[in-house]
Amino acid sequence: MPAKVAAPWRKALLAPSARAGSLLLLLPALPVLAVTGWLLVAVPLAALGGFHPWTVLPAATVVVALLTRWAWPRLHAERARPVPWWVLAATLLVAAGFAAFTMVTHSQQAVLHRDAGTYAQIGLWLSGHPGLTTPVPAEAYGSAADMVNFAHPGFYVQGGRIVPQFMTGWPTMLAAGYWAGGWTGVFVLPGIVGGCAVLAVAGLAARLCGPRWALFAAVLLAAAWPMLRVSQTTYSEPLACLMLAGGLSLLAAGWSTGASARGRPSAAVLMGLAGLVLSAGELVRLDMGVDFALVLPAIGWWWLRRRPGGPAFVAGALLGGGLGYLDCRYVTLPYIEVNWSSVRLMIALLVAAVFGTVAGVVVLHRRPLRLGPARRRTLARAAAAAVAIGGVALAARPLLYVDHSITSPDTMGYVASHQDAFGLAVDGSRGYAEQSLDWVAWYVGWPAVALAGVGLAAAAAAAVRGRGWRLMPVLLVYGSSGLASLLRPAITPDHPWADRRLVVEVLPAVVIFATFALARVVPVLRSAPWPGSSTVAPAMLVLAGVVPAIAISVPLAPERTELGEPAAAAAVCRALRPDDAVIMIDTQWAPTVRNECGLPVAALPDPTVERLQAVVAAVRRTGHDPVLMSSSTLPLLPYGQPLEQVVYQDEREDQHQLVVRPTGTDPRRLECWLVRP
Known part of the structure; x- marks a missing residue:
């Protein structure tokens, strides 16, 4: 039958x-x-x-x-x-x-790290705001606003507003994804x-x-x-x-x-x-x-x-x-x-x-x-x-x-560093x-x-x-x-x-x-x-x-990367307080602080001790509490202040091969440290 x-x-x-x-x-x-x-x-x-x-x-x-x-x-x-x-x-x-x-x-790339992290952060911002741009938080840095930089990879400053990179279509869909199920x-x-x-x-x-x-x-x-x-x-x-x-x-x-x-x-x-x-x-x-x-x-x-x-x-x-x-x-x-x-x-x-x-x-x-x-x-x-x-x-x-199409100094340095690591002839112009x-x-x-x-x-x-x-x-x-x-x-x-x-x-x-x-x-x-x-x-x-x-x-195909980054971003937000104004020594965590934690953040170029002291004093005069933040300890050590470990986790990232096919993923350490001067 x-x-x-x-x-x-x-x-x-x-x-x-x-x-x-x-x-x-x-x-x-x-x-x-x-x-x-x-x-x-x-x-x-x-x-x-x-x-x-x-x-x-x-x-x-x-x-x-x-x-x-x-x-x-x-x-x-x-x-x-x-x-x-x-x-x-x-x-x-x-x-x-x-x-x-x-x-x-x-x-789970939720932190700024090449384009995927940028897209994720733009979508996160748009999920909680009616528009793509946001005003530069210059008032939180007072007289030192001209000393700091509100732009960073993936985000520009134009006309007193922070403007995200890339076309608008995909971030609107990512924002809808956040509405539906968070990260x-x-x-x-x-x-x-x-x-x-x-x-x-x-x-x-x-x-x-x-x-x-x-x-x-x-x-x-x-x-x-x-x-x-x-x-x-x-x-x-x-x-x-x-x-x-x-x-x-x-x-x-x-x-x-x-x-x-x-x-x-x-x-x-x-x-x-x-x-x-x-x-x-x-x-x-x-x-x-x-x-x-x-x-x-x-x-x-x-x-x-x-x-x-x-x-x-x-x-x-x-x-x-x-x-x-x-x-x-x-x-x-x-x-x-x-x-x-x-x-x-x-x-x-x-x-x-x-x-x-x-x-x-x-x-x-x-x-x-x-x-x-x-x-x-x-x-x-x-x-x-x-x-x-x-x-x-x-x-x-x-x-x-032989292709020599790379002209950007930053990209040339990046390529040269990987060539040196792989034992290849060092020529940063190689595309x-x-x-x-x-x-x-x-x-x-x-x-x-x-x-x-x-x-x-x-x-x-x-x-x-x-x-x-x-x-x-x-x-x-x-x-x-x-x-x-x-x-x-x-x-x-x-x-x-x-x-x-x-x-x-x-x-x-x-x-x-x-x-x-x-x-x-x-x-x-x-x-x-x-x-x-x-x-x-x-x-x-x-x-x-x-x-x-x-x-x-x-x-x-089964290899996964950047696992645990949403939890790491949440840990950064928990470590900050409502009156904080963050001074970044580098820019990796800047979108997280602004988009997810909702706090003012800016990067300090050429962070000498004298420049840092001037920015810290200016932030205090505005009524905010200054916080120094970096993705490693080395930039923060010269200031002689106790370091607070916020994120310290091992994860996997895509390889960076130049002349052979990738075979898997590479280890990567994600860190966040802060100092309250």
């Missing part, structure tokens, strides 16, 4: 279903709509000083419901190929398993967003490569350790990955439905949502404007073919891009100014893309470019050959030149960018990289021949941005810190194009005449694509 009952279920799971195929395209699009609806409400409220649970939550719920209501029937209008239910279930299980695992193994809510949120990003990339692969290949794409991205690592801590890359993959997926859906006269109304809505999502990515990551600029030529081509949705895309892009501009101009301006050299190039690319696209559309509208089959085949071969040559050159870069393709292979294996190269060549050829028109935006964005990230990572080159650069464009590009290659090669293998070609050879090829990534990640 049980066998008779199980048989229909087994048959239903294995039999292709159009509904399962439709859900495989529809469900991955929903998280990015929810996130976009949140950003459309939360970012303006945070900028205007109205960020409260009772304002942002109801308004965001309404906007998310509207976006979903507009998108749901239009996504249903997209024609989906049948797929077995088990493929849908397994893909969802991979994404959910990724989210669950990263939530359980999350780090635990902050730490598990990246895992949830990372799981949604895995699902979004799988959904994009389903649209471009066939729904049966969504599972392979989900497994490969979920197994890539940089994706795991950023989802275990409070980096913004998982959200940026979700926004980019989700936006491209909506764009592909709009192109698919707009290919028929019946789907034209649906295509306009989906194209508008795609423009909104892709441009709103600027609220999350500063250089997402580059990715948006690379989409524009594809939109011009779509418009040139008189397909629906071009004006809707522009309207959505103006809304999301307008919010991004306002965030840059009025909230995070100091961050923009610090990165102005990169921002200037991004603006130039956007301007060139807009005018180039418009000019190209006008010219080609008047003089259409007509290519015969023979010329298309020639151009397709040339495109594939260019990809192959570029791939070989990229792999050969370590033999061709190691020529080894960036090796970085990718460290985590997904060379078979997946080779498959991605084959898939990229095949996709470029298909797009040129007009047989893969939905591939065009993906080629332009993932192909071009991924290449730019590999050519110039523009990040401090210690690992796994530098591997964050791979998460948003490079790893999804490898996943999509490796999947595309398999979708083309496996059917050929199955039809080959030799023994075992129908099952053994395809299975071995698929396993070669994912097994190295899994094998590499298994020993690294």
